[in-house]
Amino acid sequence: MQRKTKVVDEVKKANPTLTDVTVGNDGTATVTYPDGTTAVIPSEKTVKESADKVIKDPAVTPVANPSALTDTEKAKVTDEIKKANPTASKVEVGTDGTATVTYPDGTTAVIPSDKTVKKSADKAVVGSNSHTSNRSK
Numbered sequence: 718m719q720r721k722t723k724v725v726d727e728v729k730k731a732n733p734t735l736t737d738v739t740v741g742n743d744g745t746a747t748v749t750y751p752d753g754t755t756a757v758i759p760s761e762k763t764v765k766e767s768a769d770k771v772i773k774d775p776a777v778t779p780v781a782n783p784s785a786l787t788d789t790e791k792a793k794v795t796d797e798i799k800k801a802n803p804t805a806s807k808v809e810v811g812t813d814g815t816a817t818v819t820y821p822d823g824t825t826a827v828i829p830s831d832k833t834v835k836k837s838a839d840k841a842v843v844g845s846n847s848h849t850s851n852r853s854k
Contacts, residue, residue: 721740721811722811724738724740724746724763724764725739725740725746727763728740728746728748728758728763732748734750734751735748735750735751736749736750736751737749737751737824737840740763741760743761744762744763744764745757745758745763746763756813758791763779763796771804772802772818772826772828773801773802774828774832774833775797775798775800775801775802775828775832775833776797776800776801777797777832777833777834777835778790778793778797778816778834779834779835779838780834780835780837780842781836781837782835782836783813783814783830783834783835783836784812784813784814785812785813786810786811786812786813786814786834789833791810791812792832793832794810794814794816795808795810797833798810798816798818798828798833800820800844802818804820804821804822805818806812806819806820807819810822811830812845813830814830814833814834815827815828815829815830815833816828816830816833821843
């Protein structure tokens with residue numbers, strides 16, 4: 718609703734003689750002139766995608782098992798996402814490496830796991846819990 722109000726304000730500012738402005742969910746504005754005639758302003762003229770919400774892919778993090786990230790690996794992925802997307806207010810990384818990024822206005826974006834993690838070429842990954850032990854329990 719707040720965004721619609723901003724569109725209404727901006728359209729009225731640019732066209733002070735209008736008697737009414739109605740904004741649809743898609744950003745299209747219908748304006749009414751003093752003589753009662755109306756016109757439609759298409760959404761591409763009233764709204765644009767915010768540059769700070771364009772999700773940027775992070776550096777890919779090598780992990781031991783891309784379908785079962787450890788907490789340490791998730792933290793590293795989170796750090797890489799925050800570096801690439803500094804306007805994000807929250808980053809949640811799933812066990813499979815899929816990440817949900819939340820912006821300050823509450824909107825979210827999802828980064829698929831193929832953009833965040835890859836199987837490490839090394840046998841042992843630093844910080845992973847995937848090590849073997851010969852001790853029996």
